Amino acid sequence: MTVYWLCFILFLTGLYGVITRRNLIKIAISLSVMEFSCFLFLALIGYKEGGVAPIVDLADPDKTYVDPLPQAMVLTAIVIGLATTAMLMAVIIRIYRKYGTFDIREIKNLRG
Amino acid sequence: MELAISIIVGFMILGAIYAIHARDILSAVIAGGIVGYSLVICFLLLKAPDLAIVQIVVETITLIIMVAVVLDSSRVEAYGKFDRPAWVTAGTAVLILAILFWFLKEASAPLAPFGENSMRMADAYVNGAVEKTGSINLVTGVVFDFRGYDTLGEATVLVTAVLGVLTILRIKGKR
């Protein structure tokens, strides 16, 4: 159970970063930390004590395998995470070219 | 196993805190890499080699993109004081943390302890899957056969993200 709690604390760390930081790049890093904690949680609930990786051994049918469903979900989500992070970066450099700063509070003041 | 993963997750938390508090943005990006690469080790320990292969390459490409963005713009972070008085900030933080941890306690009560997977779907996807899909790798079987719709949706999201990037970077904005 400790692992689940630590995983949640990792999520909260990311949330803290998103709320308190003003630098856009740090906000992007904090968002990906939150994303990683979700991946980790999904991989954790699929684990089975004494299980092996989900590649079937045809010679030995009695093995126990870890749950393949959360792994399949996370597999696609990781690649989507890369695409969304890249999109965030594209927005961030557009903003930097227009306002010349990463600070969201200054951007709010500059408006226009 | 639980102890090893707990230690690695502890390192991930430390890396994340450093990334959030670093003065130099470049070192913040690299400290963010600690979290991603530790996740690879966690996946290997959790018997998920497919995820480990994907995550290690994706993390590298993310780092390349982020470092490139940081290097041709500013590296210093502007620090400032909070607008509100300190006791308001601290009080709000304690209140939110209390609510979130109460939520966690309620939500984690029905979860089985670590290592005892309690999901009923697992048996349906493991037993007889080789006869149904013909694939030895059960993850590929789930991704493309049992849950093909999900994969189609994810591929669509990927295409949409690419179109979004192209659109954002092509607009000729007002100077």
Add this chain to the structure above:
Amino acid sequence: MEGMTVIVKKTTQLIAGIIFLYGIYIILHGHLTPGGGFAGGVILAGSFILLILAFGSDFLNLIREERGSTLYENLAILVFLLLALTGLLAGGKIFFANWLPHGTPGELVSAGFLPLYNIFIGIEVAASILTIFLALVIFKEEILK
């Protein structure tokens, strides 16, 4: 965009082909060993990114490469959708039906449609990530001009 020094170029020449082959291996053996379309596609994109970073490329080439990779991306997802639609016409009349003969589990040519899906998802992921990377590089070049 400029290239890097001679040492980096020579090392890249030696390594990039091997990385490319490894990506293709991961994609083709997706139903037998860990890996598959998503992992292999990201590795393929990584080898292209390595080549572009090490050797550099001039502006017109970059635009041409980006046009090509966008085309491949859209074609790959179209073929993926059409393959899934064949299940609706033939076989069990189910979307995503795996109606090709399954063959012996454990051989390279087996599992019906799964290797085909793996190949096209691999092309799609590789082309998407390459397109994103090229778009960012082109944006930077336009600013410098």
